[in-house]
Amino acid sequence: MIRGSKFDPVTDRIFTPSELDPTDLSRTLGALAMGGIDLADLFFESKRSRTFRLENGRVAGGSFQIDQGVGARVARGGQVAFAHSADMRPEALATLAEAVRALDGGAGGAARIPLTTRVAGHVLYPPIDLDTAGDAATWFALLGTIDAAARAADPRVTRVSAFVRVVDQAILVADLDGRFATDLRPTVQLFLDLVAETGGRRARGQAGLGGRHGAAELLGDPLDTAIARAVTMAVTNLDARPAPTGTMSVVLGPGYPGVLFHEAVGHGLEADHHRKQLSAFDGKMGERIAAPGVTVVDDGSVPGRIGSLGVDDEGVPGARTTLIADGFLTGLMQDRLNAGLMNARPTGNGRRQSYAHLPMPRMTNTFLLAGQDDPADIVASVKDGLYATAFGGGQVDIVTGRFNFTTTQAWRIENGRITAPVEGATLIGVGHEALRHISRIGNDLALDEGVASCSKQGQNLDVGVGQPTIRIDQMLVGGATA
C-alpha cells in the first residue's frame, strides 16, 4: 500500500504535480471495474527527453521535451476499450474513466479497487533521471571531441554528424487485481553519421552506442570503438561496388546482424499474432523449425541493455523467454491480454510506446545464443557469397514470414576470402526457411551497440538484437546489378 504524502521518487514525480494520491487510482479503477470485464489498468507516464546535435564540428541543435499522461484500458475477452489524457489530475481521471465506460458500453463497477500488491524493484539499471544525466555543455563538449577524433582517424572524412538522446521515463501502472508497479527507465544513446569523400566518390558510415545507464558508460573504449567503426564503414564503402544479385551463401557478423532473428523469428512469435492465427509459425509449437544448435531467446533482464525492463508496461518483471531451443519452437512472447486469452502466463513483453498507445506483446533483447565455430573458419567455409557486418534495419510480413533487410557494410566472399566491399544489398527470405539453412554458428555472441529500434503497428520502441557470426547456406541477395 502506498501511504502518506511522501512517496518514492518515481511515484512522487507522477503524483505530486497532478495532486494525485492512491485513493484517486483506487476510485478510477473501481469505475473501470464494470461487470464481466477481464482486465482493467491505468498507466501513468512522465517522460523528459533531451537531444543534442553536432554537425561538422558546430553545435547544430538541441531540444527538450516534456511528455506526460495517463492511459486507461478495459478488456472483455479480446475486445478492448481505451482512452488517454495528458491531464492526470483527479477530475481528469474521472472524465477518463467515463470515456472508457462509454466506449466499452458496460455497466456496474466498484467504489474502490485497493492497491494491495506492489511489484518488487530490480537492479537491471539505476534510477537515473534527466537532471542528473549531464548538462548540455558537457554533452556538446563530448560531441566536439567525437568530431575531431573522426576527422583525425582518416583525412577522407569530410562531414561528421553526431547526435545524443537522453531520456528518463517514469511509469506507474495499477490494475484491477490491486497490483501496482513503478519504474524509472533511463536511456542514453549516441549516433554517429559521417561521410567520406575521395576522387568524387562519397560514402556513408554510421555507428552508435546506447543503453539504460548514465553518460559515463558511453565514454572511453566504447566511444573510441564506435568512432572507429563509423570511419571504417565510410572508408570501406568508398570502394564499394554494386552488390551482386542472386541466391548465395551469406555470412552475417556478430551483433546487430542479429536483427535477422528479430525479423525472421521474433515478430512471428509475438502472442497476438498467434492468438489471431496470423503468424507463419502458428500451430508449430514443439516442432523443429530451425537447424540443430539454433537457440533464440528474448531477454528483458540483461543488465543495462536498451531493451531491458525492470517491469514491463503492465507491471510484469522482465525475464528470459526461450523462443527456439536447439531448433525446436518452444515459446511465445506474451502480454497480459493475450496471455489471459491463451491460458498462458505473461512473460514481461507487454510494452507500449507511451501512455497514448495500447500495450502489445513486443520484443525486449532478442538474440541467438553462441555456438562452437571459429568466426574465421565460418568465412573460410564459403566459396562464393556475401559477408555482411552491418544493416540499416529490416522488416517482416508475419503472415508469410517473408523478411528483408539491407546491408550498410558488406563484402564479397570469394574462395573463402573476404574480397571487394559491396554497396547496399537487400537480403530477403522466409523466416522458417532461412532458419533451416543456418549451417554454422560462431562462438562470438555479441549484442548490438544499443541503437536498434522496432516499429509494430505504428508504435516505436528501443530493442536489443544480437547473435554470433553465422553462415546461412541460401539467401536471396538483391542488388543493382546482375
Added chain:
Amino acid sequence: MSLLTTDAVQMRAVAAAAVDTARRLGADHAVVAARAAAAVKVTARAGATETALRDARQTLTLRLYRGARMGVATTAALDPAAVRRAAEEALALAALMPEDPDALPPPLAEMAVDAPLPRLFAPARRDPAQLRELALAGDAAIRGAAVPAGVAIETVSMSVSSSESVVAMATSAGFCRAQDFSNQSAAAVALARDASGAANDFADSHDRRFDHLLPVEALAAGAAERAAQQLGARAVASHRGPVLLEPRIAAVLLRELVGALSGSAQDQGRTFLPRALGSTVAADHLALEEDPQEPFGLASGAFDSEGVAGQRRAVLHDGMALGYFLGTRSARRLGMASTGNADGPWNLRLTSSAPSGDVATLCRQMGQGLVIRRLMGGATDPVTGNWTQAVSGLWVEGGVPVHAVADVTVGGNLRDMFRAILAMGQDVERHGAIRTGSLLIDGMQIGGAA
C-alpha cells in the same frame, strides 16, 4: 458532437501566452506552435469490435532565440509551470548554440498574415457507436467477399477513425493565426488462405470529409481481392527489365524526388540531384505541380510552421526542375526565398504528356515485366541515389498478369529511374500530399530465383 475540447481561439491564446512568457524570460524572438488533436478509432475483426479508442493529445513547441542563437522545447503539459520550465530549457539551450542568423524567423512582411485559410475542417459528427457499425460492416464485407473457389478470406483488421485538430502559431513579431483540420480514414486488411499458404493485403481511404471516404464495402472487396491475387506468389528469374509501379508505390518514389529537391538536402549536399535547378531530372513528358490552397487537400494550408505561405507553382516542367522545397534557413543559405515548405511539400500532382491509358493499357505496353504492388522494405542512399527494395506484385506476360510474385528485389539508381519513366497511367490516386497514376519504368534490376 465535437471531439475537440478546445478550439482555434483558445489555442491561439495558449500560443500567445507562451510567447509572452518567453519574452519575459528574456527571449529576443519567440516562435510558438500549439497543437491539440482528438480522435475516435474503432477496429473490428471476426464479427466483433477489437478496439475502441479515444485519443486526445496536445503539445506546445517553443523555438526561442537569444540574438541569433536558438533553442527548442516541447511540452505536453500546458499549465503555466510547465510552459515556464519549457521556456527556460529552450533559452538555456539557445545560450549554448552558435549564432546562426540564417535560422532567425522570417520578418512579418514575409509571413502569411492574411493569406486565406483553405477549407480543411469538416467534422464527421459520428459517435463511436456509428463508427463501430461501419467497422463491423466492413469486417463482414471482407469475410463475405467473392473470391475464387478454394480460397478462404478473413479479416486481419477493419478500422474506421475520425479526428479533429487545431494548430495555432504565435510569434514575437506579431503573427498569431490558427487553422482547424479534420482527418477521416477507413482501412481494410484482409488475409487470404488456400492450399498454397496465406497472403495479406489492404485497401484504405483518407479524406478530410467523412462522406468522401470510399465505402467500407469497396475497401473490403478491394483488400480481399488483392490478398487473394497474391496467393501462390513465387519469385521470377533475375533479369533487367521494366516494372509498373502502382500509384501508392509511385507516390513513395516521388517522395524520394521531393527529398532530393528539399532545401536542406540541397544545402548539405545530401542529395542524388545536386544543384538540380534548371536541369532535367525526370523524363521530359512529366510535370509536377504544387498547390497549397486545394480545398480539403490532405497537404493544404495557409502557412507552414514558420508562418510562410506556399504558392501554386510548377516544380517540374518537361522533366526539368524549376524549384526546390525551401524553408527559411535553407533558402537563405542557398541565396533564395522560402517557398513555404518548412514542413515538406504541399499537395503535388504529377502529370504526363506521354500516351497513356488505364492499368491494363500500361500492362500491354510493358508486355513482359513486374507490377510492383507492395514495398516490403529496403533502402535508399540519398547521396548516391542507390535504391533497392524487396517487393511483391504480379508478373505480366503478353501484356496480362499471369501469377503473383514475391521473394524478389528491385534495384536501380533514382537518378536514372526518374528519367526512365515511360508512361503514367490514368489510374490517378491521392496518397497523402501526392497525386499520381501508375508509373512504367524501364531498365530496373530484378533479383529473384537463380
